[in-house]
Structures are given as structure tokens and as C-alpha cells.
Amino acid sequence: MRTPFDRLRDGLLGVWSLGAVVFLFVPIFVIVLFSFNDNQGRFNFTWQGFTLRHWADPFGVEGLQQAFVTSLGLAALTTIIAVILGVCVALALVRHKWRGRGATGGLVFLPLATPEVVLGAALLGWFLTLGLIRGFVTLVIAHVMFTLGYVVITIRARLEGMDVHIEEAAMDLGANQWTTLRKITLPLLAPGIAAASLLCFAISIDDFVVSNFNAGQTVTFPLFVYGAARQGVPPQVNVLATAMLLFVVLLMFVNLGFQRRSARRQNREMETTPALGL
Amino acid sequence: MSSSGEAAAPRSGGWLTLRRRKSLLPLALVIPGLLWLILFYAIPIVSQLWISLQTGNPDDGFAQTWNWAIYGDSISEYSEQMLRSLQYAGTATIACLIIGFPLAYFMAFKAGRWRNLFLLLVILPFFTSLIVRTVAWQTILTDDSWITNALKTVGLLPQDGRLLATSFAVIAGITYNFLPFMVLPLYASLERMDRTLVEAATDLYASRWTAFRKITLPLAGPGIFAGVLLTFIPAIGDYINAQLLGTSQQYMIGNVIQSQYLVVREYPTAAALSFIMMVVVLIIIAAAARLIGTKKLSEAAVA
Amino acid sequence: MPDESLDHFFDRLVSGEPISRRSVLRRMAASGIAVGSASAFLAACGGVEGSSSNKEEVDTSNVNHPKAPIGTLVFSNWPLYIDEKVIPGWEKANDAKMRYLEDYNDNEEFYAKVRQELEQGQGIGRDLVAPTDWMAGRWIDQGYAIPIDKKNVPNAKNLLPSLQNPPFDKNRDFTLPWQSGITGIGYDPTKTGRKLNSINDLFDPAFKGRVSMFSEWRDSAGLVMLGQGVDSSKATKAQCSAAIEKINEENEKGQIRRFTGNDYTKDLAAGNLWACVAWSGDLVQLKADNPNLEFLVPDDGGMSWSDNMLIPQGAKTPYGAETFMNYVYDPVAAGVIAEYVNYFCPVDGVQELVAKKNPELAKNQLIFPDQATLDKLYSYPSLSAADERELTAQMQKVTGA
Numbered sequence: 001m002r003t004p005f006d007r008l009r010d011g012l013l014g015v016w017s018l019g020a021v022v023f024l025f026v027p028i029f030v031i032v033l034f035s036f037n038d039n040q041g042r043f044n045f046t047w048q049g050f051t052l053r054h055w056a057d058p059f060g061v062e063g064l065q066q067a068f069v070t071s072l073g074l075a076a077l078t079t080i081i082a083v084i085l086g087v088c089v090a091l092a093l094v095r096h097k098w099r100g101r102g103a104t105g106g107l108v109f110l111p112l113a114t115p116e117v118v119l120g121a122a123l124l125g126w127f128l129t130l131g132l133i134r135g136f137v138t139l140v141i142a143h144v145m146f147t148l149g150y151v152v153i154t155i156r157a158r159l160e161g162m163d164v165h166i167e168e169a170a171m172d173l174g175a176n177q178w179t180t181l182r183k184i185t186l187p188l189l190a191p192g193i194a195a196a197s198l199l200c201f202a203i204s205i206d207d208f209v210v211s212n213f214n215a216g217q218t219v220t221f222p223l224f225v226y227g228a229a230r231q232g233v234p235p236q237v238n239v240l241a242t243a244m245l246l247f248v249v250l251l252m253f254v255n256l257g258f259q260r261r262s263a264r265r266q267n268r269e270m271e272t273t274p275a276l277g278l
Numbered sequence: 279m280s281s282s283g284e285a286a287a288p289r290s291g292g293w294l295t296l297r298r299r300k301s302l303l304p305l306a307l308v309i310p311g312l313l314w315l316i317l318f319y320a321i322p323i324v325s326q327l328w329i330s331l332q333t334g335n336p337d338d339g340f341a342q343t344w345n346w347a348i349y350g351d352s353i354s355e356y357s358e359q360m361l362r363s364l365q366y367a368g369t370a371t372i373a374c375l376i377i378g379f380p381l382a383y384f385m386a387f388k389a390g391r392w393r394n395l396f397l398l399l400v401i402l403p404f405f406t407s408l409i410v411r412t413v414a415w416q417t418i419l420t421d422d423s424w425i426t427n428a429l430k431t432v433g434l435l436p437q438d439g440r441l442l443a444t445s446f447a448v449i450a451g452i453t454y455n456f457l458p459f460m461v462l463p464l465y466a467s468l469e470r471m472d473r474t475l476v477e478a479a480t481d482l483y484a485s486r487w488t489a490f491r492k493i494t495l496p497l498a499g500p501g502i503f504a505g506v507l508l509t510f511i512p513a514i515g516d517y518i519n520a521q522l523l524g525t526s527q528q529y530m531i532g533n534v535i536q537s538q539y540l541v542v543r544e545y546p547t548a549a550a551l552s553f554i555m556m557v558v559v560l561i562i563i564a565a566a567a568r569l570i571g572t573k574k575l576s577e578a579a580v581a
Numbered sequence: 582m583p584d585e586s587l588d589h590f591f592d593r594l595v596s597g598e599p600i601s602r603r604s605v606l607r608r609m610a611a612s613g614i615a616v617g618s619a620s621a622f623l624a625a626c627g628g629v630e631g632s633s634s635n636k637e638e639v640d641t642s643n644v645n646h647p648k649a650p651i652g653t654l655v656f657s658n659w660p661l662y663i664d665e666k667v668i669p670g671w672e673k674a675n676d677a678k679m680r681y682l683e684d685y686n687d688n689e690e691f692y693a694k695v696r697q698e699l700e701q702g703q704g705i706g707r708d709l710v711a712p713t714d715w716m717a718g719r720w721i722d723q724g725y726a727i728p729i730d731k732k733n734v735p736n737a738k739n740l741l742p743s744l745q746n747p748p749f750d751k752n753r754d755f756t757l758p759w760q761s762g763i764t765g766i767g768y769d770p771t772k773t774g775r776k777l778n779s780i781n782d783l784f785d786p787a788f789k790g791r792v793s794m795f796s797e798w799r800d801s802a803g804l805v806m807l808g809q810g811v812d813s814s815k816a817t818k819a820q821c822s823a824a825i826e827k828i829n830e831e832n833e834k835g836q837i838r839r840f841t842g843n844d845y846t847k848d849l850a851a852g853n854l855w856a857c858v859a860w861s862g863d864l865v866q867l868k869a870d871n872p873n874l875e876f877l878v879p880d881d882g883g884m885s886w887s888d889n890m891l892i893p894q895g896a897k898t899p900y901g902a903e904t905f906m907n908y909v910y911d912p913v914a915a916g917v918i919a920e921y922v923n924y925f926c927p928v929d930g931v932q933e934l935v936a937k938k939n940p941e942l943a944k945n946q947l948i949f950p951d952q953a954t955l956d957k958l959y960s961y962p963s964l965s966a967a968d969e970r971e972l973t974a975q976m977q978k979v980t981g982a
Contacts, residue, residue, distance in 0.1 A: 111319050256394060337719075
């Protein structure tokens with residue numbers, strides 16, 4: 001019973017949504033476009049012709065390669081640590097009852113809700129009080145601190161959506177906790193862990209504010225760009241930004257395909273073993 | 279589940295040890311993460327209070343004097359930037375809601391097989407660096423850009439007007455950069471909604487509008503609430519947009535904190551301001567948690 | 582200095598010689614004692630930064646940095662401030678490597694970034710930095726600079742006479758200019774529609790919202806004072822303060838679009854700014870993006886300054902830093918840099934060398950100013966640290982943060 005009015009409304013909704021997506025992509029378009037700009041002077045904001053030379057030499061700017069590699073390493077290390085710590089915390093929060101659980105849940109959430117300037121500034125004072133020389137190590141500490149909450153929340157949501165009965169069934173059948181964790185919980189958590197890792201990596205690699213306070217001599221990609229922005233961002237930065245974007249698109253499609261396949265498999269298994277599906 | 283069969287094999291194990299292990303296990307799981315947060319989040323935040331009460335100057339150093347007056351002083355000194363932060367963050371949050379709600383609604387109910395694509399498109403721009411994106415906005419909004427000229431042609435902008443270095447640019451930048459924080463929780467709450475309720479309502483001759491007002495909106499309530507909070511809180515502390523797209527007339531409290539810390543080195547003032555901001559944020563969160571519960575709030579943050 | 586042995590230090594401690602908290606820390610750090618716990622403890626007793634301000638007089642008469650393997654030399658300089666072609670020449674001659682960082686973006690910002698390590702007596706992981714005159718003065722006063730062993734820098738004799746005795750480092754014991762420059766006005770005559778000749782032209786209501794100034798008061802207020810007929814180098818605190826107040830008035834009228842650091846160049850090249858306070862070398866480079874741009878040394882005067890090479894406390898290889906100073910004071914290397922960066926070259930003999938290759942450049946008043954131009958240049962005010970802080974705070978309020 002779709003009236004013409006409904007159709008008009010849905011149409012408008014679609015147009016509005018498309019408009020919103022276009023809005024989101026305006027700067028992206030500019031970033032990609034200007035990675036091909038044949039700029040002559042120091043700056044890269046007037047279109048001066050098409051070239052591939054920046055793509056041929058993405059690290060042709062002093063310091064950019066090192067900054068980029070630093071950021072990748074930092075994000076990778078942060079992700080590994082934060083995901084391990086985060087999964088543990090999430091398991092404790094969801095699967096166990098203990099005193100202080102509520103308070104811990106609150107503490108995990110707080111860094112997410114703290115403005116970044118406050119996080120960065122507070123850490124800076126603390127590191128210097130401890131006499132820790134700022135550099136890669138302090139960056140890892142800082143990044144793990146503010147990504148941990150995202151991991152916990154992602155994993156927790158996944159854990160809560162999971163059917164406890166499967167784990168309970170395994171335990172009832174005599175599997176100990178470790179085996180249950182290893183054989184049941186973690187495999188079921190895999191998509192959540194993947195999502196948390198991606199999120200963690202993305203947040204870490206993009207962080208500017210907290211890093212700015214705590215990087216010391218280390219230069220990450222966003223810090224490099226910010227420094228360069230005062231003098232004109234070199235087109236190579238656009239090249240790397242575009243390349244990262246392409247990489248993420250690729251990753252997402254792989255992930256999507258993987259999810260579809262596992263969804264299909266799950267459906268099949270549900271049909272064949274309805275008893276386990278409950 | 280293919281692995282469950284294997285795990286289901288009976289194992290012998292002392293019941294008592296298992297139970298004791300059970301009581302220690304959550305502790306073991308939670309301690310490393312908890313310690314990290316206490317050492318590198320809780321203590322540093324509290325130490326801000328300590329720093330803020332010191333007096334001195336950056337060249338000769340600061341000493342603890344329990345100078346509580348700093349709080350009154352810095353509030354009166356920087357009230358303009360504080361109010362501006364509230365105003366900009368508030369405006370940007372409303373703008374995010376206006377842009378984001380229809381988008382989330384469309385994705386949840388109307389996009390059909392395009393849903394995943396739309397979701398991807400909403401998230402994708404945020405995999406480029408925030409700084410790079412904001413610098414791109416600088417390029418888009420320059421005084422000679424086509425968009426500025428177009429707005430002048432249609433008369434929306436006076437002939438000697440400009441877009442860059444105005445509050446419009448700063449609010450637009452904040453809106454842009456924090457839009458996903460609004461859209462994603464909204465989408466999550468809408469998508470989780472039971473559509474049969476709406477169908478039931480319309481079956482019972484409620485108009486679509488009434489159904490939307492009485493069913494959809496209330497059910498989306500926690501999502502809207504979370505989205506508003508998750509946009510507003512980071513927006514209030516933002517200084518990148520004001521720095522890159524605005525001028526000193528648009529500076530927010532975040533700009534003051536960063537410059538007091540990183541340029542002027544008036545650490546007590548900076549610490550006091552950031553402590554005030556933290557307290558304000560905590561009050562907002564506590565109020566929100568009371569209203570909708572911490573779990574819903576934090577879930578919506580990521581879901 | 583850092584090589585003082587711990588034993589010796591304890592001797593002094595026992596014999597009751599006065600030791601400041603900072604020197605305790607510095608020595609502990611230098612001796613590799615558990616810096617972490619010690620400084621954490623001491624910091625917990627005091628404030629965010631050291632509570633002692635006694636400056637240690639450094640005896641510069643018998644500085645000795647003997648020849649030693651250099652390894653890697655770390656140099657933090659301002660962006661776009663070197664032709665990197667010159668680095669390999671030094672690396673080969675000294676069998677060393679250079680890590681050249683372009684992370685010196687702002688004097689106060691850089692200082693704030695490394696200040697607490699300096700305060701704790703630690704190194705900052707760099708062997709050379711490039712502070713502007715007044716900031717170099719602060720490093721020296723605070724005891725954060727290592728004196729230069731002049732035996733290692735024979736080429737220092739090529740330093741232009743006018744730069745040999747600046748007030749902040751009377752005998753150039755700690756610093757050598759990297760490049761010098763002029764703060765004047767950068768503008769686009771096609772936008773302003775007329776030639777400018779005074780700083781007061783920036784306050785023409787016709788340019789409302791198309792004008793920028795530096796957020797750093799010494800340059801901005803310096804020029805404004807010159808426009809008011811005050812000699813900036815002899816200015817009192819009250820005169821500086823009045824100039825900042827003038828800037829404040831113009832800002833409140835909306836005349837000034839932004840207060841910037843290095844980043845004004847982008848707005849100027851993009852056409853967002855029609856006229857602004859600018860640094861001489863930048864304008865020469867900006868012409869590649871916008872050929873209309875002009876640099877002006879106002880008739881009422883421009884500010885002149887230098888960015889100085891300085892060896893920070895805790896540097897791994899002061900000797901290496903000195904060999905590099907010596908290298909860039911050779912007119913050949915200095916000429917290569919001058920041709921690239923287009924700032925006012927502090928090395929004597931470069932003009933003649935450049936004239937052979939590029940006679941046009943050798944006549945450029947911004948790189949090789951003649952006496953008439955030099956007569957229009959003034960240096961920064963020299964005030965007490967407390968006065969400077971107050972003025973910085975006043976300017977900070979104008980610039981909004």
C-alpha cells in the first residue's frame with residue numbers, strides 16, 4: 001500500500017542521503033585529485049595539470065617515508081597490545097561477576113569521552129614527572145590507553161550478542177574454561193576482534209592531538225602533515241592518503257566477502273543442526 | 279559449530295580448583311588493562327588538578343601553592359572561548375543530527391541491498407587523516423574557490439564576503455569531521471529496531487507520521503541521545519578546525535589549552551582549563567548515564 | 582658540564598658547595614643514575630618545572646671539544662631552510678651521517694616541547710637547533726647551550742661584521758647565524774590595487790579581512806612600532822605594549838584575518854591574503870606559485886633577525902656540530918644554501934661567488950642587502966625575561982588563545 005506520497009518521501013530521503021554522502025566525499029575528491037597535480041611551486045592547491053610523478057615517487061619528500069613507517073609500526077603495535085588487553089577486559093566484564101565490575105566498565109569508557117586535548121596534556125605532564133623520555137614508547141603507551149576502550153566496547157557488544165548456551169554446553173560437557181575460551185569463545189569472537197583491530201589501527205594511525213603532546217622527537221604521519229601544512233602540504237601526502245584509502249576499500253571488500261561466506265555457512269549449519277542453533 | 283563437538287569431550291578436573299580458578303580468572307583478565315588505564319589515564323588526569331594549583335612562571339619554574347583562585351581567574355579570563363566552544367559544538371551537533379538522521383534512517387530501512395555500500399561510504403572518508411581532510415577543506419573554501427564564487431553569484435554571500443576564516447567554516451568543519459559519530463549510533467539503534475511494531479501501528483490505522491512519532495522516534499531515542507553526546511563531547515574539545523579553518527575570533531577552549539601548554543607554557547592555567555573541561559564532560563556523562571545507562575551509551579559509541 | 586664525574590659531584594655535595602636542584606638532576610642524568618625515579622621523586626616535591634632559577638655561569642674561555650668520531654649528527658631546523666645537496670659534502674668529509682629534521686616550526690612551540698628534558702638535565706636527542714635571536718638568548722641564559730670550541734670553526738671568521746656581537750651572545754660563544762632575514766610586508770599589488778610603503782598600509786580599511794600578522798609579538802609589534810616612529814631595538818615595555826594594543830584594536834575591527842606563524846605563506850599564495858607581515862626569503866620562493874607577489878621593506882623600517890645554530894645541552898657530538906658549522910661557513914656551501922633559501926646570507930664572500938654564476942641573484946637586496954637597505958633595518962627589543970613574558974601573554978590574548 002505504497003501511496004505516491006510514500007514514494008515521494010522515500011525519494012527525498014534517498015536524495016538527501018546521497019547528498020550527505022557527497023558532502024562526506026568532497027574533501028576526499030580534492031585529496032585524490034591533487035595527488036595528480038603537476039604543481040610547480042611549493043604549494044599544491046591550484047590545479048596546474050595532470051601528472052603521475054608524485055605517484056611514481058611517493059616518498060620523494062624528506063622525512064615523509066620515515067613518518068609513514070613510524071605511524072604504521074605504531075598503529076600495528078598499538079593494535080596488538082590494545083586488542084589483547086581489551087579482549088581480556090571484555091571477557092572479564094561480560095562473562096564474570098566480580099566486585100568493581102561496574103567501576104571498571106566506567107573507567108574503560110571514560111577515555112573515549114575525554115576530549116583529546118585533555119588526554120594529551122595530562123599524559124605529557126605525567127610522563128615528565130616519571131622521567132620517561134618522550135618518543136615511540138610514550139606514543140605506544142598513549143595510543144593503547146585511548147584505543148583500549150574502543151576494543152573493549154566492540155568486543156563486549158559481540159560477546160553479549162553471542163549465545164552463552166554454547167559456552168555453557170561445552171562447560172557442562174566437561175570442557176574447562178581455557179578450552180572453552182580457545183575452542184568456542186575466541187573463534188566466535190573472531191569477527192569482533194577483526195573489527196576492533198581495524199578500528200584500533202585506524203584511530204591510532206590518524207591520531208594527531210595526543211601524539212602532538214607526547215611524540216618528543218618521533219614524527220608520525222599526521223604530525224608530519226601538520227608541520228607541512230604550514231608550508232604547503234606536498235602532493236606526496238595526497239598520494240599516501242589516497243593509497244591508504246584504496247587499501248581500506250580493499251580490506252573492507254575482503255571482509256565483506258568473508259562475512260557473507262561465513263553467514264552462508266552459518267545458515268547452512270543452522271539448517272542441518274537445528275539443535276545447536278537453539 | 280564445528281569445533282564444539284571436540285570441546286564437548288568430557289574432561290576430568292577437580293571441581294574445587296575450577297571454582298577457585300574461576301574466582302581468580304576475572305581478576306587476572308582485567309588487571310593488565312585496568313592497570314594501564316589507571317597509570318596512564320586516571321592518575322594523569324588527577325595530576326592535572328595538582329599542577330593547576332601551582333604558581334610561578336615558565337622560566338623560573340612552578341611551585342605548589344594551592345592557588346585555588348586560578349579556577350575563578352581562568353573562567354573569567356576565558357569565558358568567551360568557553361561559551362564559543364559550547365555554541366560551536368552545539369550548532370555542529372544539531373547540524374550533524376539534521377544531516378545524519380535521515381541518512382541513518384535511509385540506511386536502516388530504505389537502502390535495501392545498497393545498505394552495506396552506504397555504510398562503507400559513510401565510514402570510508404574517515405580512513406584518511408583528519409589533518410589531510412581539514413587541509414583539503416582549506417583548499418575548497420579559499421576566497422577564490424568556485425564554491426565561494428558560486429555563493430557570491432547567487433547572493434548567499436556578500437561580494438566582499440568569505441567562507442574561510444569564519445565561524446561558518448569552523449562549524450562546518452566540526453560538523454564534517456564528527457558526522458560519523460552521529461550517524462553510526464543512530465544507524466545502530468534504528469537497525470536494531472523491531473519494524474513489526476511500526477507495521478502493527480499502521481495496521482491499526484495510525485498514520486505514518488504518527489507511527490514515526492510514537493514508535494520510531496522513541497525507540498531510536500537512546501541512539502539519538504548517544505549520537506548527540508558522542509558528537510558534542512569531542513567537538514567541544516576540538517581545536518584543529520578552529521586552527522586550520524578559523525581565526526583568533528573563532529578560537530575555542532581547546533586552542534587555549536593547547537597554546538597555554540605548548541606555546542605560552544602557563545601550565546597551571548592550561549591544567550585548570552583542561553580540568554574544568556574534564557569536570558564538565560564528566561557531569562554530562564554522568565547525567566547521560568543516569569538517563570540511559572552506561573552500557574547503552576558505550577555500546578552506541580562503537581556499534 | 583655533563584662529563585663531570587659523579588664522584589666529583591658527591592665531593593662537592595659533601596663539602597657543602599651550593600647545588601641547585603636542576604644541577605643535581607643534570608648531573609644525575611649525566612652520570613646515568615636512575616633518572617626516572619630520582620626525577621619523579623624530585624618533581625613530586627616541586628612544581629611542573631624546576632623551582633630554581635639560578636643560572637650557572639659557563640666559562641667559555643677554555644672550551645675543548647677534541648676530534649672524535651661523529652656518528653650521526655641530528656639537526657633540527659626550520660622547514661625549507663636548506664638545499665639538501667650540501668649535506669653529503671659534509672658527510673663525506675667527516676665520515677659521518679646527518680639526520681636533518683625540519684621540525685623547528687615555531688620558537689615557543691619547540692622550546693615548550695623540549696623544555697622539560699632540558700630542565701631535567703637530559704639531552705633532547707639533537708646536536709644542533711636553530712632558534713631565533715631572542716630564543717637563542719633564552720637558551721643561553723638558562724644554561725641549555727654548549728659553548729662552541731672555536732678552534733673547530735675557523736671559518737667563523739667569515740661571519741659578517743654586523744652580526745658578530747649581538748646583545749644575546751656578545752662574542753658568539755654559543756651561536757652562529759644559520760640565515761638572517763628581514764620581517765617586512767608581503768603583498769599582491771594586483772589585489773591591493775596600489776603600491777604599499779608602510780606598515781600602516783596594512784590597516785587600510787579597504788583591505789579589511791585580507792591582512793595577517795604574526796602571532797609572535799616581536800615581529801608584529803616591532804613593525805608597528807617602527808610605523809609609529811619608535812626604534813624597536815630601543816623600545817621600552819610600555820611602547821611594545823602600546824603597539825600590541827594597536828594590533829588589538831585593528832583585530833577587533835576585523836581588519837586582521839588571522840595571526841599566523843609560518844603558515845601565512847599558504848594564504849598569501851592562495852590569494853586569501855592581500856598583504857601581510859612576512860619574512861623576506863619566503864616571498865622569493867612564493868613567486869613560483871604567485872608571480873604577482875612583492876616583498877616590501879617598509880619605508881619606516883623592517884625588522885632584521887637571525888636564526889642561529891646552537892648546540893643544545895646533552896648533544897652527543899658537539900665536535901660534529903662544530904664541523905658542520907665550519908662547513909656551512911665556507912662560502913661555497915653557504916652560496917649553495919643562499920641560492921636555494923633566498924634569505925639574507927650571513928657569510929662574507931658569498932656574494933662574489935654567487936655573482937659569477939648568477940649575477941641577478943647577487944644583486945637581490947633581500948639576500949645581499951646594501952647599506953641603504955641595512956640602514957632601514959632594526960633589531961628586536963631587548964627586555965627582561967619577565968617583561969617579555971608579560972608581552973607574550975598580552976599578545977596571546979590578542980591572538981585569542
